[in-house]
Amino acid sequence: MAIRRIALVAGAALILTGCGGAKVGEAPSAAPGTGAAGSGAACGTLNLAINPWVGYEANAAVIAHVAEKNLGCTVVKKDLKEEVAWQGFGTGEVDAVVENWGHDDLKKKYIEEQKTAVDAGLTGNKGVIGWYVAPWMAAKYPDITDWQNLNKYAELFKTSESGDKGQLLDGDPSFVTNDEALVKNLKLDYKVVYAGSEAALITAFRQSEKEQKPVIGYFYEPQWFLSELKLVKINLPAYTDGCDADAAKVACDYPLYELDKIVSKRFADSGSPAYTLIKNFTWTNDDQNLVAKYISEDKMAPAEAAAKWAADNEAKIKAWLPTS
Amino acid sequence: MTALTVTARLPARRYLIGAVLAAWVLGHALLSGRDTLPLGGAELTPLHEGANEAWDTVDDNRNSNPFFLYFVNYIRLVLDESVRFVQALISQPSFGRPVPLLGWLGVVALAAAITYLFGNIRVALLTVAGFVSFGLLGLWAESMDTLALTLTAVAYSLAVGIPLGVWAGLSDRFNRFVTPVLDFMQTMPTFVYLAPLTLFFLIGPASATIATMIYAIPPAIRITAHAIREVSPVTLEAGASLGATAAQSLRHVRLPLARRTIVVGVNQTIMAALSMATIAALIDAPGLGKTVLKALQTLDIGAAFNAGLAIVIMAVVLDRATTAASRRVEAQRRTGREISAFFRRVEVTVALGIAAVLSYLSYTYVWAAVFPAEANIGSYVRRAADAASAWVQDSLAGFTDALKNLVTYGLLNPFESLLAGSPWWLVFAAGVAIAALVGGVRAAITAAVGLAALIGLGLWQDSMVTLAATLVATLLVMALGVAAGVWIGRSDRADAVLRPVLDAGQTMPAFVYLVPILGLFGPTRFTAIIAAVVFAAPVAIKLVAEGIRGVPATTVEAARSAGSSPWQVITKVQLPMARGAVALAANQGLIYVLSMVVVGGLVGAGALGYDVVAGFSQHQLRGKGLAAGLAIVVLGIVLDRVTRAAQARTDRLGVIKED
Amino acid sequence: MRDQPVLDVRGLWKVFGPRPERAVGTTLSRQELKETTGCVAAVRDVSFTVRPGEVFVVMGLSGSGKSTLVRCLTRLVEPTSGEILFDGDDIRRADERRLRELRRHRLAMVFQHFGLLPHRCVLDNVAFGLEIRGSARAERYKRAREVLELVGLTGFENSYPDQLSGGMQQRVGLARALAVDPDLLLFDEPFSALDPLIRREMQNEVIRLHREVGKTMVFITHDLSEALKLGDRILIMRDGELVQMGTADEVVGAPADDYVRDFVSDVPRSHVLTLRWIMRDAMEGEPLDGPELDPDLVIRDAVRVVLSADRPVRVVRDGALLGVVTSAEILEMIAR
Incomplete structure (x- = not known):
């Protein structure tokens, strides 16, 4: 049939022009996993949860880099909110969470009750939560960093949202806050306003610095934004053990968080070299801020950023690897 | 008689509403701040705690409860595998290969062949351009992931939706049952069911597919039912008179005649699925949505815009392709049969032949499998978007504060103070009275039940704050909708210029424009209102424009020949005659604004939106988030019912008066 | 009478509304009935017979119940009371299956708005009735072609309805009805949607077909001249009631009441x-x-x-x- 002939001719022509390129699977570079042979036990697939902040991503990027390059693992990254990621331990969707902020409730539920997760040690990073102002404010009003002077400056922070009180900008929805109780119990003339997202908080602080607009708000470190703008922390009444036991009566600063890693029980028992890597992984706030800066400020892909840091820190990486 | 009594009662009703409002304002002045039922950000009611516990129970029994073992888990498995299968075909490394089965060339060729065969050569070219641009933007794999999820969800949505739609089209009883369910599904904010879904179906493609389906099935059912219903009774009677059985009449008469409208339903389903597939990124749905969300974390406007652009392009391609397909159904009749059968065979053979050859190439050769990285203009797009947004923020900064303060102090704060600052019983009484006056007894009962539910959910004050912002946003939407709608409805040039902008506004994920708007207005309630207006205005504008266009040309001509000025034509002829469309625009605008409440929570709206967002992220706030989600649904249902009742009532009165 | 009537309708009632059966037999006026029971009697106690080979015309203004009447005959509208004897069998007693058989083989209807299937070509439209009753493809196409020739549409087999003029579409409707070779053809105002010239042409066509195929026909119209032209006998309805029944000249020459007299006053009596x-x-x-x-x-x-x-x-x-x-x-x- 005429039609079929046309198709055949067309097809043949296309194939002729098409030939000559590299074939799929032929080029050695196209096949990951084969390049890192000889590192002992088979690693298989490592499912890393990626919680939605850049510091976390820095941890994950470096771990993924080492797991792929040094251990020959296949790393699958899953962008998940914290709570959702913990659910994944039970189903095998998620092997590891590599930066965890406290979450005693989740630990209780998944480690103690469901026994689907286990603690895999500290990351070495120290988490700080508190109230911050832009550097220009700290320079102009040096005594603002003491909470007892906050009422003096409440007038400055009035906005369309807070009415006749000062505005305390709150609320990345992922983080626990005691701010409403704090304002009440410290008798501050402020109103908590929910910014609603990290992006909103960062935008507010950026504008504060740029337009010399007074902003006071909730923030935390390590956080990549601090490498762009060194926010200054307000000193609230010092944290003492148990001072935050009753959420309604809190009148003290937030505790210092020792950030840690959580892995699924199944993964911990698997004997995967990747588990050993994650268990051994530890670094400093500066390390993380650096990688986070590569990613957010310098717009590097996480893998690129990790490779760059890894190239400069071979010794540290070596300490994380399983001893064979 | 009736006309007399009605006209006599009309002004009285208006005065009564005025009296209720006056009493409310007075009561507010005297009792402001009392009995406002506030609930702090971290505070919970027993209901919320109960919800938390119920949640935990489900979570703990996932692997032992037979309902999960034999039902839920199977659904999850099937859906997961379906999505993974499509991903293996077009987007993810599979079957031991470093690349998917079909490379970019194969996908482009196949998409072009399909759109050509079902549509026409122009949409085929558009498809090629669109798909190639995914690669050029540097987002090939992400785009294919989104496409895979969308297509899978659409396939399942249609498989469920079309039969149900046919049923609803045939049975009044089923239709009456399913309509409120669909209303519920469409008013419920996406975020609200994302979290509970993960509870049942865990994170990943299954939950994402179901979330997408929840959003995409209603149009499939509604439009199919409508199509089945609108089949000409004469034709059906003709079939019956020839002795057709119910099944024959469905197969030979109803379905073929409804086909064109059902294709419109397919189009709507695809668009809904696509918009949801991006939001489902929050529960690890693969694709462009993730890129957008990530960009939001680092406030990377350029990257967000780049990915948003890819989504818009995909929406345009899918929309035009299905529209062309539905036109083709129509056009098919007009071509002679014998001739087309031969050409058709040629067409199909050649198109599929070429696609098959190119697919083979993309299966075999790297250059056809992996989109060439050198041809990447994504970075330019990103930089341009960054620059544009920076410019806008710098040059508008002075103006935006004034606007924000004007709306906040002039409109929002008084509204909010009246709603959230008055004692709950005063608001309750005034709300029910107003509902009764504008919508009748039924509307009043709906309002009473709804408001009581808000109290029961423990979120009265937050609901009132959200309600105030919603009303203000809807006012702005309608102001914009009427102004721009009239303009577009009257001018073809305005239509040609603005329509693509409106389409983009509707399909661009809200996350993309949040960051620039945040930059302009800071984290405030006003920012949330603006985000809602950007999202809802296109629909309202389109509906109003549609209504203006629907006014018969002869009526306009008559008015003009009587010496009316353009302004008089608009206010005395076109707008009154488009009253139905304007009312519908207000109703839809309201629903769209409500669906942005949660997104508003991300940028400073606080209240219910923030409760939902926080519930989504924080373990101990889950129950409260769920309650907040329900509160949004309740607000939606009450507002929807009351406005519809009011609309029906004015229509009725209009008719009586005109008699 | 030469032989048994094809159709014998006795005391037919059709009442719309809540509990319609209680309105059967009423003598209340339309307005009174509506007020007291909420019902509307569209057909009130109508009886008539149709003889074999006859063209029987039912005439009335809109709202007179004539379309309801014709739909009752094939039970597209379910009658409230009365008998409809078709060749001696009561159609009202037929069960679903028997009714379908009757419709498939013995009764056929032509509609005012044609009721064609826009997605099917002319040939498939005409063959539709045969397809429904399960004829083989070749057979039904053969028959469809024959009928198309009969109505003068040869050459249009592969056109689609919306490519045809109104008159031609109604020829398709006619062909579709004829294709099943029914014993009784029902016409529901088949030409009132056509313009006058075409209407006359189609009326002549019906007269010709009647001569050629000799089918018994029940023809509904609101057009008196059409009724006079086509009808062997004419039944005039008003408000659901039979006003007069007779041949054309009986109706014109001896109107039963002022209503009919008024009606026929413009007719050139000669x-x-x-x-x-x-x-x-x-x-x-x-x-x-x-x-x-x-x-x-x-x-x-x-x-x-x-x-x-x-x-x-x-x-x-x-x-x-x-x-x-x-x-x-x-x-x-x-x-x-």
């Missing part, structure tokens, strides 16, 4: 009435050697003969003198 209606007894001394004419001759066709004759024209049937007609009677008739 076109409808026959000599029978104007002849008178011969007066004494009148010459009875004028031309002879048949009493059933329409007056219009007798004008020339009568006016040109110089003596009274004799009206004769079977050799018997029934009466005479002169120019005076003719002129009086035309002048009225």
Whole structure:
């Protein structure tokens, strides 16, 4: 049939022009996993949860880099909110969470009750939560960093949202806050306003610095934004053990968080070299801020950023690897 | 008689509403701040705690409860595998290969062949351009992931939706049952069911597919039912008179005649699925949505815009392709049969032949499998978007504060103070009275039940704050909708210029424009209102424009020949005659604004939106988030019912008066 | 009567509304019935018979119940009470299956708005009834082609309905009805959606077809001239009730009441009435050697003969003198 002939001719022509390129699977570079042979036990697939902040991503990027390059693992990254990621331990969707902020409730539920997760040690990073102002404010009003002077400056922070009180900008929805109780119990003339997202908080602080607009708000470190703008922390009444036991009566600063890693029980028992890597992984706030800066400020892909840091820190990486 | 009594009662009703409002304002002045039922950000009611516990129970029994073992888990498995299968075909490394089965060339060729065969050569070219641009933007794999999820969800949505739609089209009883369910599904904010879904179906493609389906099935059912219903009774009677059985009449008469409208339903389903597939990124749905969300974390406007652009392009391609397909159904009749059968065979053979050859190439050769990285203009797009947004923020900064303060102090704060600052019983009484006056007894009962539910959910004050912002946003939407709608409805040039902008506004994920708007207005309630207006205005504008266009040309001509000025034509002829469309625009605008409440929570709206967002992220706030989600649904249902009742009532009165 | 009637309708009622059966037999007016029961009686106690080969026309203005009546005959609308004997069997007693068989083989209907399937070509539209009853493809196409030829649509087999003019579409509707070779053809105002010229053409077409295929037909119309032109007998309805039933000249010549009289007042009577209606007894001394004419001759066709004759024209049937007609009677008739 005429039609079929046309198709055949067309097809043949296309194939002729098409030939000559590299074939799929032929080029050695196209096949990951084969390049890192000889590192002992088979690693298989490592499912890393990626919680939605850049510091976390820095941890994950470096771990993924080492797991792929040094251990020959296949790393699958899953962008998940914290709570959702913990659910994944039970189903095998998620092997590891590599930066965890406290979450005693989740630990209780998944480690103690469901026994689907286990603690895999500290990351070495120290988490700080508190109230911050832009550097220009700290320079102009040096005594603002003491909470007892906050009422003096409440007038400055009035906005369309807070009415006749000062505005305390709150609320990345992922983080626990005691701010409403704090304002009440410290008798501050402020109103908590929910910014609603990290992006909103960062935008507010950026504008504060740029337009010399007074902003006071909730923030935390390590956080990549601090490498762009060194926010200054307000000193609230010092944290003492148990001072935050009753959420309604809190009148003290937030505790210092020792950030840690959580892995699924199944993964911990698997004997995967990747588990050993994650268990051994530890670094400093500066390390993380650096990688986070590569990613957010310098717009590097996480893998690129990790490779760059890894190239400069071979010794540290070596300490994380399983001893064979 | 009736006309007399009605006209006599009309002004009285208006005065009564005025009296209720006056009493409310007075009561507010005297009792402001009392009995406002506030609930702090971290505070919970027993209901919320109960919800938390119920949640935990489900979570703990996932692997032992037979309902999960034999039902839920199977659904999850099937859906997961379906999505993974499509991903293996077009987007993810599979079957031991470093690349998917079909490379970019194969996908482009196949998409072009399909759109050509079902549509026409122009949409085929558009498809090629669109798909190639995914690669050029540097987002090939992400785009294919989104496409895979969308297509899978659409396939399942249609498989469920079309039969149900046919049923609803045939049975009044089923239709009456399913309509409120669909209303519920469409008013419920996406975020609200994302979290509970993960509870049942865990994170990943299954939950994402179901979330997408929840959003995409209603149009499939509604439009199919409508199509089945609108089949000409004469034709059906003709079939019956020839002795057709119910099944024959469905197969030979109803379905073929409804086909064109059902294709419109397919189009709507695809668009809904696509918009949801991006939001489902929050529960690890693969694709462009993730890129957008990530960009939001680092406030990377350029990257967000780049990915948003890819989504818009995909929406345009899918929309035009299905529209062309539905036109083709129509056009098919007009071509002679014998001739087309031969050409058709040629067409199909050649198109599929070429696609098959190119697919083979993309299966075999790297250059056809992996989109060439050198041809990447994504970075330019990103930089341009960054620059544009920076410019806008710098040059508008002075103006935006004034606007924000004007709306906040002039409109929002008084509204909010009246709603959230008055004692709950005063608001309750005034709300029910107003509902009764504008919508009748039924509307009043709906309002009473709804408001009581808000109290029961423990979120009265937050609901009132959200309600105030919603009303203000809807006012702005309608102001914009009427102004721009009239303009577009009257001018073809305005239509040609603005329509693509409106389409983009509707399909661009809200996350993309949040960051620039945040930059302009800071984290405030006003920012949330603006985000809602950007999202809802296109629909309202389109509906109003549609209504203006629907006014018969002869009526306009008559008015003009009587010496009316353009302004008089608009206010005395076109707008009154488009009253139905304007009312519908207000109703839809309201629903769209409500669906942005949660997104508003991300940028400073606080209240219910923030409760939902926080519930989504924080373990101990889950129950409260769920309650907040329900509160949004309740607000939606009450507002929807009351406005519809009011609309029906004015229509009725209009008719009586005109008699 | 030559033989048994094809259709014998007895005491047919169709009442719309809540609990319609209680309105059956009512003598209340439409308005009163509506107020007391909320029901509307669309067909009230209508009885008639249709003889084989006859064209039976039901005529009435819109709202008179004629379309409901014709739908009752095939139970597209379910009658409330009464009998519909079709070849002696009561259609109302037929179960679903039997009813379907009747519709598939013995009754066919042509609709005002055609009711064609826009997604099917003409041939498939005409073959639809045959397809429904399960004929093989080749067979039904053969039959469809025959019928298309009969209605003069050969060459349009592969066109689609919306490519055809209204008149041609209705020819398709007609062909579809004829294709199943029914015993009774029902027409529901088939030509009222067509413009006047086409309408006349189609009326002639029906007359021709009736001559050629000799089907019994029940024809609904609101157009008196159409009724007079086509109908062997005419049933006039008003508000669901039978007002008058008879041949064309009976209706025009002897209206049953003012309603019908008003209705037929514009009809050129000379076109409808026959000599029978104007002849008178011969007066004494009148010459009875004028031309002879048949009493059933329409007056219009007798004008020339009568006016040109110089003596009274004799009206004769079977050799018997029934009466005479002169120019005076003719002129009086035309002048009225």
